[in-house]
Amino acid sequence: MDLSPFEDDNSVSCRLVSEIPEVCKTEDCCLGIDEAGRGPVLGPMVYGICFCPLSRKEELKDLKVADSKTLTEAERENLFEKLDEAKSYVGWALQILSPNTISTCMLRRTKYNLNALSHDTAIDLVQYALDSGVQLKEIYVDTVGPADKYEHKLSQRFPGIQVTVRPKADSLFPVVSAASICAKVSDQSSAGFKSFLFLNSLAIRVVPLFSLFPDPKTKAWLLKYLDPVFGYPQFVRFSWSTAQTLMDSKAVNVHWDDDEEDGEKAAQRQSNKSMLSYFSVSAGGNDQNATHQAHRFFTERRLKSLNTL
Amino acid sequence: MATKKKRTSNVDNDSWVVIAPDSAIDTHKHDGDPVFVRLRNPSTDAASLYMLGCGDVMLYEVKAFEDDFHSWFVGQAVQRDGRLIFVTPLDPLFLILPYLIKSGKEGKFQRVDQVVKDEEFPACSRLLSCARTLASLHHIAEEKEVESQMYHRYSQEKTMNWLKKKVERTVIALKKKNVSVGEGVKSSTYVRVKSETDNQEEDFIRYSHGLISEYITEDLSKALLTHLGLPELTSPKETEPPSKKRKLSDKPVEAGEDYTKFNSADFARKPPKKMTAAQKSLAKVDKTGMKPMSSFFSPKVKAEKK
Numbered sequence: 001m002d003l004s005p006f007e008d009d010n011s012v013s014c015r016l017v018s019e020i021p022e023v024c025k026t027e028d029c030c031l032g033i034d035e036a037g038r039g040p041v042l043g044p045m046v047y048g049i050c051f052c053p054l055s056r057k058e059e060l061k062d063l064k065v066a067d068s069k070t071l072t073e074a075e076r077e078n079l080f081e082k083l084d085e086a087k088s089y090v091g092w093a094l095q096i097l098s099p100n101t102i103s104t105c106m107l108r109r110t111k112y113n114l115n116a117l118s119h120d121t122a123i124d125l126v127q128y129a130l131d132s133g134v135q136l137k138e139i140y141v142d143t144v145g146p147a148d149k150y151e152h153k154l155s156q157r158f159p160g161i162q163v164t165v166r167p168k169a170d171s172l173f174p175v176v177s178a179a180s181i182c183a184k185v186s187d188q189s190s191a192g193f194k195s196f197l198f199l200n201s202l203a204i205r206v207v208p209l210f211s212l213f214p215d216p217k218t219k220a221w222l223l224k225y226l227d228p229v230f231g232y233p234q235f236v237r238f239s240w241s242t243a244q245t246l247m248d249s250k251a252v253n254v255h256w257d258d259d260e261e262d263g264e265k266a267a268q269r270q271s272n273k274s275m276l277s278y279f280s281v282s283a284g285g286n287d288q289n290a291t292h293q294a295h296r297f298f299t300e301r302r303l304k305s306l307n308t309l
Numbered sequence: 310m311a312t313k314k315k316r317t318s319n320v321d322n323d324s325w326v327v328i329a330p331d332s333a334i335d336t337h338k339h340d341g342d343p344v345f346v347r348l349r350n351p352s353t354d355a356a357s358l359y360m361l362g363c364g365d366v367m368l369y370e371v372k373a374f375e376d377d378f379h380s381w382f383v384g385q386a387v388q389r390d391g392r393l394i395f396v397t398p399l400d401p402l403f404l405i406l407p408y409l410i411k412s413g414k415e416g417k418f419q420r421v422d423q424v425v426k427d428e429e430f431p432a433c434s435r436l437l438s439c440a441r442t443l444a445s446l447h448h449i450a451e452e453k454e455v456e457s458q459m460y461h462r463y464s465q466e467k468t469m470n471w472l473k474k475k476v477e478r479t480v481i482a483l484k485k486k487n488v489s490v491g492e493g494v495k496s497s498t499y500v501r502v503k504s505e506t507d508n509q510e511e512d513f514i515r516y517s518h519g520l521i522s523e524y525i526t527e528d529l530s531k532a533l534l535t536h537l538g539l540p541e542l543t544s545p546k547e548t549e550p551p552s553k554k555r556k557l558s559d560k561p562v563e564a565g566e567d568y569t570k571f572n573s574a575d576f577a578r579k580p581p582k583k584m585t586a587a588q589k590s591l592a593k594v595d596k597t598g599m600k601p602m603s604s605f606f607s608p609k610v611k612a613e614k615k
Contacts, residue, residue: 111595119598149598229387244590257378295519297488302376306358306394309325309345 013044013101013121016186017093018084020132024091027053030138031129032175033122036183038114041218041240045102047095047118048183049125050175051134056089060174080185083178092182093128095121099237106239109258119150123157130158138162140176142169218242228252324388326381329360329396332367339364345371346432351407352523356430359404360396365438370399401439402449403524406468408433409450410526413463418453421446421461469536472521472529476537479517490516515539 031051038045052060083090097117105112122141130136139158143150143165151165166172170180222243225232228251236243298304333343343362350357360369372395379391405425412424421443427433436442443459446452448471450461483490490512514537522530534541584592 111593113595113597113599115598116595146598146600241590248586255378295523297516297520298372298523302374303372303395304375305350305353306371306373307347307356308358 013095013097015093015095015128017128018087018091020091020134021052021087021089023053023089024051025133025135027055028135028137029053030057030140030175031126031134031136032169032173032177032179033125033139033141034170034176034180034183035118035142036180036186038118041222041237041242042099042235044099045097045118046183046186047097047121047125048092048179048181048186049094049122049129050083050090050092050179050182051129051136052090052175052178054137057174059086060090060178076181076185079181083181090178091129091134092179093125094182094186095125096186097121098234100234103236103238106237119153123154126154126158136161139164140169140173141165142176142180143167219246222246223250226250324383325390325392325394326383326388327394327396329369330398332398333360333362333369333396336363339366341365346430346435348404348430348433348436349407349427351403351525352527354407354526359399361432361435361439365435366440368399368401368404368436368439369396371396399524400445401436401442402445402471404433404436405442405446406449406529407526409461409463410529413450416462418451418460418462420458424461465532468529469533472525472533473536475521476514476517476533479520480513483513483517488516511539 029051030053031049033047033049036046036048037043083092102114102117105117106114126136126139136158139154139161141150141154141163147165147167151163154163154165155161164173169176171177219242222232222236223246226246231238231247231251232243238244238247293299294304336342339362341364343360345358345360347356348359349355358371360371361367362369374393374395376391381388381391405421408425408427409421412419422434422437425433425437446461447467449464449468451464451467453460453462491509518530518534518537518539521533525533531541
């Protein structure tokens with residue numbers, strides 16, 4: 001699979017698409033959505049959609065696109081080739097979310113969690129299919145979070161399309177299996193370090209990628225490439241607790257102004273009054289500062305006199 | 310285990326990010342390097358940092374921009390002290406004034422080098438070698454020449470006029486720089502149709518006076534205020550709400566809920582329940598649409614067949 005657009009600049013997310021089969025623009029279609037690479041602390045997360053006319057749904061089954069988790073990598077590549085060969089009636093699109101995108105979304109001031117990110121990516125892809133003229137009538141999704149909520153959200157977003165959200169959808173609906181194969185294949189080809197260049201010029205070739213979830217091997221790798229100031233290369237999802245705990249203990253402490261402090265301390269720093277003080281009898285302007293208060297020209301600009309360097 | 314982040318105070322570092330005028334570091338014209346000196350701050354009467362340019366020709370004050378959560382990337386290094394230090398020219402007369410005022414109480418003419426002396430800050434005598442000092446002493450003191458020796462005596466009247474000029478000049482600078490001086494908040498993008506009012510003029514003078522007051526003693530600052538013809542601002546007294554009339558009755562009045570008992574000194578505020586660092590970071594996460602962990606362990610409810 002050709003991932004060159006993603007490898008050109010892997011700090012943002014990118015979209016790979018197949019050609020839209022003509023038949024999809026005229027006949028009613030169904031569409032499957034699946035994801036790959038949700039758990040790992042390294043590498044991108046990939047979203048795939050796959051669509052085909054309702055009349056030819058069964059033909060996908062004949063391609064034996066079974067549940068992708070039961071397949072080896074080589075078998076998956078094979079199946080993907082087959083899907084690509086069926087391009088007369090099967091279309092697909094992928095959204096590759098770089099680890100950097102995931103980190104910055106989850107670590108924003110206003111938190112944007114992985115579920116919300118997943119949902120929005122899925123919605124974007126479906127919208128892309130609609131914009132390309134695909135006649136969508138049915139959508140099948142593997143669940144992210146509570147199924148009924150997600151189903152409701154998608155139905156609201158795409159009125160007139162029948163949305164089915166099921167756990168294990170990739171083994172129930174061939175079209176979802178196909179989507180999951182697309183996602184998995186691209187996830188593996190990029191996460192397999194086939195040629196992953198880091199923006200911070202740290203080219204590392206680590207042969208087969210570790211298991212999905214942070215295991216000892218991954219941890220060892222993370223420890224080895226921890227920079228005391230910058231933390232990790234962009235290939236790592238900083239928002240994962242595995243990465244965070246290592247950074248907290250091994251790297252230099254960095255304080256941001258939305259870090260939480262203890263309630264009391266923060267209140268003191270912002271010179272908040274305790275609620276209780278409003279109930280006491282006022283002692284008549286006891287908040288006069290004995291210390292010299294600099295003129296507001298300086299305080300507004302955070303300028304202070306120094307008495308020593 | 311996540312360790313608790315501790316904020317350590319700034320350790321001694323050996324470099325600062327400083328913005329200084331060329332004149333301060335121009336070593337071609339005069340001998341000697343520029344030097345940081347500690348002198349008596351006329352407003353606070355405590356030590357403050359100043360800088361004397363090459364050959365002690367110019368005096369500069371040192372101010373630091375200091376805000377929480379700042380660091381510098383300098384070349385290939387990180388500097389945790391995120392301060393930005395400004396070195397800006399300062400009229401040496403401001404620093405000499407307190408000494409003159411002190412000796413002026415005796416009412417005698419004296420030589421300035423006898424007056425400007427400070428055991429705590431011996432560097433203050435170097436102020437006299439600044440280019441502007443001796444030439445501008447007549448702004449704040451009367452002069453007499455006896456046998457080609459200059460003698461000076463502090464003059465309140467002259468000083469007031471000199472300070473008034475400073476205030477007026479500052480007003481001009483404030484207007485030019487478009488500094489917001491009013492009490493209210495002003496939007497910089499919203500343009501008023503009406504031109505500025507007289508009231509604003511007073512705001513400018515007050516603001517400017519406040520700025521100059523940062524460089525003179527409190528007594529002078531008050532005297533300057535009256536000299537400028539500005540009344541002292543009195544903070545509006547907090548008007549107590551009239552106490553409610555109580556119904557007359559023989560029984561002692563007892564409040565249904567007595568909140569005041571929480572204010573007694575023996576009522577200590579309970580420290581908030583301690584959370585571990587891990588719990589804290591978890592609490593911050595946006596959890597919308599996620600199942601609680603416990604739901605995975607509850608007995609399976611028969612899925613409703615749709």
